[in-house]
Amino acid sequence: MKLSFLQPLYSRPGPWASTYLDTSRDIAEPDRVIASRWRRLRDDLTAHGADPATVHALHAAVGIDDDLPGRHGQALFATRGELVLAEELPAPPPHDTASVDALPDALPLVLQRAPDLPYLALLIGRAEDGDSVRLAAQAERWPAGRIDTDLAVRQTVPLEEWQQTAPQLSRDLADLAERGGAEVLVLGRDPGDTWVSDVLVDRLPEHLRKNLVTVGGRDHGGTWDRALLEERLSHELGSRLNAADQARLEAYLAQRARDRAGCEGTAATVTALRRARAAAVLVNDPASLPERLWAGPEATQIAESAAELHTFGVTHVREEPAGAALLRAAAETGAELVVVPRRTLPLDDGMGVLLHDDDAGVPPQ
Missing domain, CATH: 3.30.960 (Translation, Eukaryotic Peptide Chain Release Factor Subunit 1; Chain A)
Structure with a gap:
């Protein structure tokens, strides 16, 4: 993130x-x-x-x-x-x-x-008269529900033209998904009438079809049943990471296999942030961080004790909530954040750090 x-x-x-x-x-x-x-x-x-x-x-x-x-x-x-x-x-x-x-x-x-997962929401079904198909698609992010209004498609197609129109619509949707960076396809449709959606979905890119979450329910005037949608997404996406964060987690695991003490726990994370060596900071959810850290006026002035900061010449120091100090240091040094479910990977002190490639293996200072 x-x-x-x-x-x-x-x-x-x-x-x-x-x-x-x-x-x-x-x-x-x-x-x-x-x-x-x-x-x-x-x-x-x-x-x-x-x-x-x-x-x-x-x-x-x-x-x-x-x-x-x-x-x-x-x-x-x-x-x-x-x-x-x-x-x-x-x-x-x-x-x-x-x-x-x-x-x-x-x-x-x-x-x-977190996990700030981009997806394509596709709502599709027959209109009330049964003579046309309604389609509404938009790029969103879960769980924040942020919608990019510029990345949306709404269309009504006569039923007799549906199969002829579907190829071009599928290309439009594939383009929409690519521009929104969608990693998941969330499909809302009538479970008793899957033909209409299958005609379109079968033509979409394979990575979307392989990451399909189906939400039952009819098309209510082209809008989502948000309660049903959120319940389903929470069940399906709650333990996922987005693709970028998954790649960072895998890089972290490889790094940890070489030197766990150098990249996991409070000392390693704080040292990397103080030296601006962190490519990403990992934190567990639910959070289990230490209660407090020490900080100076600058973002990289962060330590486990006031005495440690004094050795670096920092005179004005204060105790701060650990999460607040870590986030400031990460944001100000360009590090990203990976929120890892604790059940997926419990981290020592609830935190770890992915070092920049050219710093991996460098002894901490």
Whole structure:
């Protein structure tokens, strides 16, 4: 996962107010409930020293995702009276939380965005009159549900022309999938009428047909049953990595086989980040990182102790949440992040580091 979307959080000094809030709308009186949750967080922020202007900036952003149905949440980050980043969460946070620290607490947001898997969503079926076929396709990413509106196709085709039209439509969809980097094909169709979709899907590229997730249900006016879709995707995609992250994981495993101590655990990861040697940082989900690390004003000034930083000439040091310090160092040095399910590969201290090729095997300093 590229961390460039976090750059606004590291382009200005703190202190940072970081808020994670359940803004689900599958409940009675959601606006009243969300307002009540926010009041508790607002009081927490004030108690921890957040200035009134920063609290007000967060307040203005709470609930702006009210166009999203069902269960979801918000991650909000503000400093010095300015809302800097507001992100939708595909699922509610386990707990509503608010914190004030020198660094933004972005790790829960990053964990929720993983595995950031690109897919092509294809909804296809006969129209209500039975005389035509409706098709809607768009490039999306899971689990964030981010949709690229420029990468979409919608078409209605008379049923008698369907077989003649399907070859060109399949080429259009293949092009759409390629431009969106789709690694999975998610197909919504009527399970009792598979012929219509088979005519098209059988002509799509093999890598999409081999990575097919079928979601039952009829075409409801050309829109998805989002609850059904998310449930199915969670079951099918929850343990996957996207192709780029899978390649990084495999490279990491090869590296670990040569020198586990040099690339796994807190000491190895922090050393690589301090020396800007990290191509990617691996973290487990659920997270099991140490509670705190020490950091200086610069992103690469990171260590397990204040004394360690002092030996490098860093005079102004502070204790920070480990996840916040790791993310800043990774984002600012160009390292990417690979979120690895703990059941897939438990990592020492919940973290590891893939070194740049020219650094593999170099003793840490």
